[in-house]
Amino acid sequence: EVQLVQSGAEVKKPGESLKISCKGSGYSFTSYWIGWVRQMPGKGLEWMGIIYPGDSDTRYSPSFQGQVTISADKSISTAYLQWSSLKASDTAMYYCARERRYSSGEVGAFDIWGQGTMVTVSS
Amino acid sequence: SYVLTQPPSVSVAPGKTARITCGGNNIGSKSVHWYQQKPGQAPVLVVYDDSDRPSGIPERFSGSNSGNTATLTISRVEAGDEADYYCQVWDSSSDHPRVFGGGTKLTVL
Numbered sequence: 001e002v003q004l005v006q007s008g009a010e011v012k013k014p015g016e017s018l019k020i021s022c023k024g025s026g027y028s029f030t031s032y033w034i035g036w037v038r039q040m041p042g043k044g045l046e047w048m049g050i051i052y053p054g055d056s057d058t059r060y061s062p063s064f065q066g067q068v069t070i071s072a073d074k075s076i077s078t079a080y081l082q083w084s085s086l087k088a089s090d091t092a093m094y095y096c097a098r099e100r101r102y103s104s105g106e107v108g109a110f111d112i113w114g115q116g117t118m119v120t121v122s123s
Numbered sequence: 124s125y126v127l128t129q130p131p132s133v134s135v136a137p138g139k140t141a142r143i144t145c146g147g148n149n150i151g152s153k154s155v156h157w158y159q160q161k162p163g164q165a166p167v168l169v170v171y172d173d174s175d176r177p178s179g180i181p182e183r184f185s186g187s188n189s190g191n192t193a194t195l196t197i198s199r200v201e202a203g204d205e206a207d208y209y210c211q212v213w214d215s216s217s218d219h220p221r222v223f224g225g226g227t228k229l230t231v232l
Contacts, residue, residue: 050221095165108172109211110156111177
């Protein structure tokens with residue numbers, strides 16, 4: 001079964017660091033891009049950035065550039081999203097998702113999603 | 124950056140047809156994907172590339188895309204279809220290339 005399994009919920013204080021994970025299985029992890037999507041409480045989906053685990057090529061949404069770091073360890077089929085100094089406004093659910101690509105180079109849909117990691121930042 | 128506009132809510136009676144729109148400038152030239160998100164759950168892809176369905180998604184879900192509007196159509200609506208629905212495109216010319224619509228809450232009356 002193709003799946004992405006994310007790490008568990010986190011409760012942190014402002015200023016703390018955090019790294020959450022997304023482990024892929026059932027497919028060639030290095031052959032698909034993995035994106036991260038934020039969903040703030042009661043709000044919609046926001047694309048944060050994406051990584052190609054095969055060579056760690058990473059792209060960020062301008063809204064999140066400099067605010068988070070996306071990385072991957074292909075040896076354990078895991079992608080990461082990390083913060084160096086959390087803010088209360090980082091409180092949200094975070095999803096990883098696999099992105100389809102076509103041989104033409106065109107980008108497709110997010111076809112497989114992780115179950116989400118809830119991050120709560122509160123003093 | 125590219126903007127996708129969805130109605131905040133759509134209501135439909137069971138057994139009827141629901142249509143959820145996604146507006147964008149010349150969206151007909153892009154591939155549109157649709158996701159269903161039920162409360163407390165992760166999004167699920169229900170239509171990709173305007174009108175294709177992933178395996179396991181009922182034929183009641185269909186999509187179309189032309190001009191400035193893409194539409195997700197749900198036929199013979201069931202109570203279990205009540206959810207938030209999001210459209211999404213890839214805008215290759217943008218520095219924010221992966222764009223989601225604001226989402227539409229489908230209520231089954």
